[in-house]
Amino acid sequence: MKNKIKALFIISICIILLITSCRTSVTPQSTLDKLSETVNTSTTQKTILPVTPTPELILDVNEWWRDVVFYEIFVRSFKDSDGDGKGDFNGIIEQLDYLNDGDPNTGDDLGIGGIWLMPINPSPSYHGYDVTDYYAVNPDYGTMDDFKKLLEEADKRGIRVIIDLVLNHTSTKHPWFKSALDTNSDYHDWFVWADENPRQTGPWGQNPWHRAINGLYYYGIFWSEMPDLNYYNPTVSKTMMDVSRFWLEEVGVDGFRVDAARYLYSEGFAQQDTPETIAWFQDWRSFYKNIDAEAYSVGEVWADLQIVAKYGGNTGLDSLFMFDLAEDIKNSIYSPTPSRIIKSYLDIDEYFSDQAFSTFLSNHDQQRVMSFYKGDIQKAKLAAFVYLTGPGTPFIYYGEEIGMTGNKPDEMLRTPMQWSTDAQSGFTSSIPWEPINPGWQEINVKSLMENPESLLNTYKALISLRNNYSALKTGQYLPLTSSCRTMYPVLRIKDSEILLILANLGKQDLENCTIALEESSLSGKYQLEAIFGESSLNEINFDSNGALLGFQLDPVIKAFDAVILKLNVIID
Numbered sequence: 217m218k219n220k221i222k223a224l225f226i227i228s229i230c231i232i233l234l235i236t237s238c239r240t241s242v243t244p245q246s247t248l249d250k251l252s253e254t255v256n257t258s259t260t261q262k263t264i265l266p267v268t269p270t271p272e273l274i275l276d277v278n279e280w281w282r283d284v285v286f287y288e289i290f291v292r293s294f295k296d297s298d299g300d301g302k303g304d305f306n307g308i309i310e311q312l313d314y315l316n317d318g319d320p321n322t323g324d325d326l327g328i329g330g331i332w333l334m335p336i337n338p339s340p341s342y343h344g345y346d347v348t349d350y351y352a353v354n355p356d357y358g359t360m361d362d363f364k365k366l367l368e369e370a371d372k373r374g375i376r377v378i379i380d381l382v383l384n385h386t387s388t389k390h391p392w393f394k395s396a397l398d399t400n401s402d403y404h405d406w407f408v409w410a411d412e413n414p415r416q417t418g419p420w421g422q423n424p425w426h427r428a429i430n431g432l433y434y435y436g437i438f439w440s441e442m443p444d445l446n447y448y449n450p451t452v453s454k455t456m457m458d459v460s461r462f463w464l465e466e467v468g469v470d471g472f473r474v475d476a477a478r479y480l481y482s483e484g485f486a487q488q489d490t491p492e493t494i495a496w497f498q499d500w501r502s503f504y505k506n507i508d509a510e511a512y513s514v515g516e517v518w519a520d521l522q523i524v525a526k527y528g529g530n531t532g533l534d535s536l537f538m539f540d541l542a543e544d545i546k547n548s549i550y551s552p553t554p555s556r557i558i559k560s561y562l563d564i565d566e567y568f569s570d571q572a573f574s575t576f577l578s579n580h581d582q583q584r585v586m587s588f589y590k591g592d593i594q595k596a597k598l599a600a601f602v603y604l605t606g607p608g609t610p611f612i613y614y615g616e617e618i619g620m621t622g623n624k625p626d627e628m629l630r631t632p633m634q635w636s637t638d639a640q641s642g643f644t645s646s647i648p649w650e651p652i653n654p655g656w657q658e659i660n661v662k663s664l665m666e667n668p669e670s671l672l673n674t675y676k677a678l679i680s681l682r683n684n685y686s687a688l689k690t691g692q693y694l695p696l697t698s699s700c701r702t703m704y705p706v707l708r709i710k711d712s713e714i715l716l717i718l719a720n721l722g723k724q725d726l727e728n729c730t731i732a733l734e735e736s737s738l739s740g741k742y743q744l745e746a747i748f749g750e751s752s753l754n755e756i757n758f759d760s761n762g763a764l765l766g767f768q769l770d771p772v773i774k775a776f777d778a779v780i781l782k783l784n785v786i787i788d
């Protein structure tokens with residue numbers, strides 16, 4: 217008898233598998249579609265879905281950054297307070313209530329818990345990534361007292377502030393470099409020199425060697441105006457440690473975004489990710505944690521995961537940006553491929569099972585999301601939905617929440633924030649340093665705030681949920697399979713808090729989709745409560761080993777529909 221039941225069970229599983237593979241092979245397939253098939257039929261593909269869910273994280277009390285959503289600000293473009301056409305610290309203070317008014321009971325702020333300010337040091341360039349004084353602020357942005365006031369006002373609202381730290385290079389206008397041009401100067405060895413042009417190419421085919429006015433050649437991996445510092449000189453290393461100390465101890469910032477982390481120590485053809493560079497960040501971590509146990513660092517290391525991971529862990533940078541994930545999310549929503557998103561998160565989990573990584577969709581170096589989607593708001597909403605419900609600390613580049621547009625060159629990715637329908641979109645009372653983007657009359661904070669269906673209100677709702685549900689912040693990430701190819705089904709689980717994330721990434725309505733799970737820590741019956749979007753589902757039932765077999769979703773799931781369902785235990 218038992219064997220008969222077992223045989224019947226196996227047959228029915230086979231039928232389910234057969235139906236699934238039929239559905240996924242109706243249309244001609246691209247490579248991405250084939251990848252999706254691998255996941256959708258992955259009840260037989262254990263390489264992609266983890267059988268045992270990742271253990272729950274034990275979090276350090278100092279790790280405040282796991283609980284917040286960050287917002288990246290280009291100060292020059294955020295808000296001008298004094299009418300010179302350039303954004304400044306006081307302008308940010310004026311707009312802090314938009315980011316977070318400090319009152320969890322009001323619903324008209326974004327709910328941001330951390331700000332990353334792009335470089336605030338004096339610099340001859342508009343962007344500030346070539347620094348001329350590491351111990352001062354850019355006069356365009358205000359005074360050091362203005363900056364301290366900003367820190368104070370942010371703190372009142374529960375917002376932490378981190379700043380861009382440009383460790384790898386200075387400006388050619390920095391007094392250190394000017395002095396270094398003299399071969400007898402103590403500063404000469406602070407930079408990297410060659411008597412003859414080494415005729416060596418850089419990692420992306422560029423010429424990193426530049427001729428100086430003294431006839432020598434100096435190394436500047438990014439640009440002739442950005443000479444690399446020589447970290448093999450211990451004084452350089454000590455000085456940059458001291459720069460970090462200054463900002464943490466004397467000024468009071470909460471941490472750093474580390475620019476160009478891969479390139480500190482370079483010699484000959486070893487230009488990136490040298491063991492010395494990775495070791496330097498380990499020393500640096502001990503150094504800054506001694507000054508402030510809560511100080512935080514997030515690194516820019518755009519490389520393969522196994523390289524990125526070398527910079528992280530318990531002894532390295534607190535967090536690292538996930539560049540590949542950003543591309544995977546954007547592309548998988550552009551041409552609906554939920555499996556690629558899932559694979560990307562699971563790949564990260566292999567190297568960062570502690571979830572100490574940072575997520576984003578775009579930053580100041582990349583095409584803006586709304587331009588990538590050619591103005592498709594539904595897709596921009598889905599991209600926000602996926603990363604704001606996923607693991608890692610999310611960063612929002614200013615203006616992405618309202619769908620600002622922008623294509624390269626870089627200046628066009630960094631145009632003034634669009635606040636209102638007032639002149640110059642409320643950014644400045646005079647002429648802005650860079651023209652406001654076309655379309656600002658419709659795409660601005662004030663107009664979008666008033667439209668409940670806007671991208672801005674979607675961001676607000678998602679951040680608010682993230683702030684309220686730990687499962688979204690640091691819960692396990694447990695993907696399910698679906699009979700529908702464009703369905704993205706994931707469970708996020710933190711202690712007794714269980715959320716089911718569902719999104720139809722496709723532009724077609726879906727009918728009679730099912731979702732399935734082989735095994736999990738869940739069991740028994742749960743009542744379903746929609747906390748985002750709408751659903752008619754009432755109940756879900758897991759068997760004794762936490763499996764879910766062909767659970768039927770809403771009969772019709774509309775194109776681009778996204779839902780978060782909370783699972784409440786039913787006590788019989």
Ligand code: CA
Nearest residue numbers: 296298302304
């Ligand atoms: Ca100004």
